[in-house]
Amino acid sequence: MNSSDIRKEYFEDPTRQWDTVPYADLLNIVFIGGTYGHFLKFIVDKFSTITPELNQTPVSKLGTFHETINYSNKVCRYHMSFTLLNKNENNLPVCCIAPTSDIGLLFFRLSFMFRSGLQQLYPDMLWQRSIPEQKNYFYEYVESIKRLYNLKENCVKIPKFIVRDWYKLGYLQNDKSMEQKIYEDYKGLEFFKRQNVFNFPLESFFSFNKFINSLQKLDTHHNLKIDFQRTKEIEEFFNIGISGDKYRQQIVHVQDILQSIQKQSPMQIDELDVLFEAYIYAQIEKSDNLIKAPLSNSFFNNTNEIFDLVNFYPDFYKVNNPNLKKK
Numbered sequence: 624m625n626s627s628d629i630r631k632e633y634f635e636d637p638t639r640q641w642d643t644v645p646y647a648d649l650l651n652i653v654f655i656g657g658t659y660g661h662f663l664k665f666i667v668d669k670f671s672t673i674t675p676e677l678n679q680t681p682v683s684k685l686g687t688f689h690e691t692i693n694y695s696n697k698v699c700r701y702h703m704s705f706t707l708l709n710k711n712e713n714n715l716p717v718c719c720i721a722p723t724s725d726i727g728l729l730f731f732r733l734s735f736m737f738r739s740g741l742q743q744l745y746p747d748m749l750w751q752r753s754i755p756e757q758k759n760y761f762y763e764y765v766e767s768i769k770r771l772y773n774l775k776e777n778c779v780k781i782p783k784f785i786v787r788d789w790y791k792l793g794y795l796q797n798d799k800s801m802e803q804k805i806y807e808d809y810k811g812l813e814f815f816k817r818q819n820v821f822n823f824p825l826e827s828f829f830s831f832n833k834f835i836n837s838l839q840k841l842d843t844h845h846n847l848k849i850d851f852q853r854t855k856e857i858e859e860f861f862n863i864g865i866s867g868d869k870y871r872q873q874i875v876h877v878q879d880i881l882q883s884i885q886k887q888s889p890m891q892i893d894e895l896d897v898l899f900e901a902y903i904y905a906q907i908e909k910s911d912n913l914i915k916a917p918l919s920n921s922f923f924n925n926t927n928e929i930f931d932l933v934n935f936y937p938d939f940y941k942v943n944n945p946n947l948k949k950k
Contacts (some may be wrong), residue, residue, distance in 0.1 A: 633797065636706070639937040646709050649673060649714075650845055653705050655722040657734030659828045660700040660863055662688040666838070668698040669758070672848045680860075684901060686867020687707045706814040717818045718843050721810055722825040729902055730825060730874055731806055732793075736764075746790070746898035747850045747934065750783040782898060783920045790901030791934075795908060821845060827857070829875055831861045873899050881906060890926045903944035913941035 650667055654660035661681065665688050669677040679692035709715065722731045737744040744760055749768070757765050766790050768774065768781055821844040827837035835854060842849045865871050876892075877899050883890040884906075895903075902918040907929065914936050923929050 633905045636773065639702075639704050641701045641704065642696075643694070644696050645698040646712065648695055648849060650699075650718055651705065652698070652700040652718045652720065653733060654702070654803075656702060657737070658720045658731065658825055659864075660720060662828075662860075663718070663823065664694070664700040665697050666687075666843075666860065667847055667849065670692050670849045670853055670857060672697070672765060672850050673722075674698065676774045682863060683836045688864065694871075697722075703809065706812055707886070710814060713817045717815065718841060718845070719810075719815065719820055720823045721806065721823055723822075724826060726829075726878060727824065727826045727876065728806070728946065729794075729877075729899075730870070733870060735805065735900060746896045747783075749784040750781050750897065753780050754778065787897045787901045787922075788918060790898050791904045791908075792946055794902055794905035795944075819845070819855070828865075828882050829871060829878070830868060831858050834861055838884060877902060879899050880926065885930060887930065888926070892923055892925055895922065907942055908947065912944045912947045917943060 649671070652660045652664055652667075654663075657678040658768075664676075665681055667676050674695040674697050677692065677694070679694045681688045683690050686831065722728045733746065737746060748757065749761060749764060765781070767860065768785065769778070769851055771792075772780065772785050773790065774785075791942075821841050823831070823837055823841055827833045835857065838857070839851065841847065873895055876895070878892060880892060880903060900922045903923075907916050908914060914933060917932070923932075
């Protein structure tokens with residue numbers, strides 16, 4: 624599937640405007656669903672001294688910032704149809720939220736697969752629910768797993784270790800995932816080359832220090848006149864968002880686990896969704912192409928168990944990993 628086919632199939636209705644005006648004068652936030660465009664819009668609109676003070680908050684029961692309030696319309700947020708609706712415009716003030724690292728691409732993949740929209744989908748559904756229950760949401764994923772692992776037609780539920788292994792293969796193999804192709808298509812659009820664009824790292828939403836640093840750079844680039852004397856208030860809203868967002872909490876935990884492995888220091892591993900477990904599996908196998916992570920429903924309880932796997936892996940089981948393709 625080429626770039627234009629991907630856009631036609633996976634990007635939303637090209638005629639949909641998404642916000643109240645076709646484009647805003649102060650800032651236009653362009654993002655893939657699930658990557659915090661609503662939150663960034665609220666922060667800029669509320670704390671810029673150019674816009675009227677916002678006395679409402681858009682926090683939903685789910686902890687997202689999606690509720691409708693009386694915004695200024697000087698700061699707006701859009702999905703990819705923005706590039707088509709405004710194809711004749713130039714030098715618009717744009718902020719693109721996009722990943723800049725492997726861990727960011729991991730979260731981008733999670734957002735694309737499960738977080739866009741309000742369906743309340745999650746990675747563990749692939750092994751927690753029966754195959755017939757998943758036809759409406761994960762038909763392509765389920766069929767891919769069934770073909771790859773030669774699952775029989777009478778298989779009612781996919782085992783967790785197979786789902787984890789399937790996710791892991793996506794991280795190990797150099798073949799680009801659909802999500803990565805979409806990200807590259809999004810990033811490389813000719814439209815953005817004609818606009819005044821600031822790239823806001825998706826990873827900034829994983830910690831407040833990174834967020835406020837990126838916000839300051841965004842402020843300088845587009846002259847938003849954000850009142851950073853109110854940084855404590857901004858942090859309070861950031862904490863509201865992350866406290867109700869288990870995926871951001873888990874990805875922060877994954878980063879801590881990988882740092883612990885790198886430093887060879889002991890650390891407990893909290894419960895993770897299988898997609899994050901698979902990412903850790905992939906990093907273990909990438910670090911030594913003779914070792915393969917265990918096919919087991921259970922996962923490591925701590926980093927010491929990972930060290931034991933690496934240090935005591937029997938020599939007679941060591942063979943080159945066929946899933947690590949040469950570049």
